[in-house]
Amino acid sequence: SxxxxxxxxxxxxxxxxxxxxxxxxxxxxxxLQWYRQNSxxxxxxxxxxxxxxxxxxxGRLRVTLDTSKKSSSLLITAxxxxxxxxxxxxxxxxxxxxxxxxxxxTRLHILP
Amino acid sequence: DAGxxxxxxxxxxxxxxxxxxxxxxxSGHDTVSWYQQALGQGPQFIFQYYEEEERQxxxxxxxxxxxxxxxxxxxxxxxxxxxxxxxxxxCASSTFGTGGNTEAFFGQGTRLTVV
Numbered sequence: 001s002x003x004x005x006x007x008x009x010x011x012x013x014x015x016x017x018x019x020x021x022x023x024x025x026x027x028x029x030x031x032l033q034w035y036r037q038n039s040x041x042x043x044x045x046x047x048x049x050x051x052x053x054x055x056x057x058x059g060r061l062r063v064t065l066d067t068s069k070k071s072s073s074l075l076i077t078a079x080x081x082x083x084x085x086x087x088x089x090x091x092x093x094x095x096x097x098x099x100x101x102x103x104x105x106t107r108l109h110i111l112p
Numbered sequence: 113d114a115g116x117x118x119x120x121x122x123x124x125x126x127x128x129x130x131x132x133x134x135x136x137x138x139s140g141h142d143t144v145s146w147y148q149q150a151l152g153q154g155p156q157f158i159f160q161y162y163e164e165e166e167r168q169x170x171x172x173x174x175x176x177x178x179x180x181x182x183x184x185x186x187x188x189x190x191x192x193x194x195x196x197x198x199x200x201x202x203c204a205s206s207t208f209g210t211g212g213n214t215e216a217f218f219g220q221g222t223r224l225t226v227v
Binding site for chain 2: 004033035040041042043044045048088099100101102103104105
């Protein structure tokens, strides 16, 4: 079963614009992670934010976490063609059972 | 330092057949998790192996089984293949006990097509 759910399911923006994707989850978590997947290949880890953190930056990426609303957002600034990919949020569970559960993803397409 | 390697990269099987997929974890990792990703969907957790035992399992039938070897590599076996088993199968490696506290490293996946 899916823990997280990304919104929107698909997003097309012009190169240079900012892209924002949201993730909502159901149960309490220790950490939330964002991954990128290019065209049906393996997943690449982007950023991890802990439940006691509210915001985290990594290069052009900014992630926020609101545990009261059980939601997170991923902002990619100054988008590039190479950012075209699917983006997934993944959460663990408070019982620390060691598995991470993925949402259905947002398919981002950067238009030239 | 090799990352997570999976083999084969592509596979075509007939309904009813059996398939074995293989995964070698990243150096220093002892835990392997397997995921199934249908087209247009997110990865679904199948099971996780540590110390050669299945530690956790997702909502998958017994047709899906696995094994972990002393060198931490792992196999995923699927019996009596159905058309619906067509998917990308992903292997992730990590260190046991870290759970979601650290990133998981994924292989490039095995694309299984059942005809």
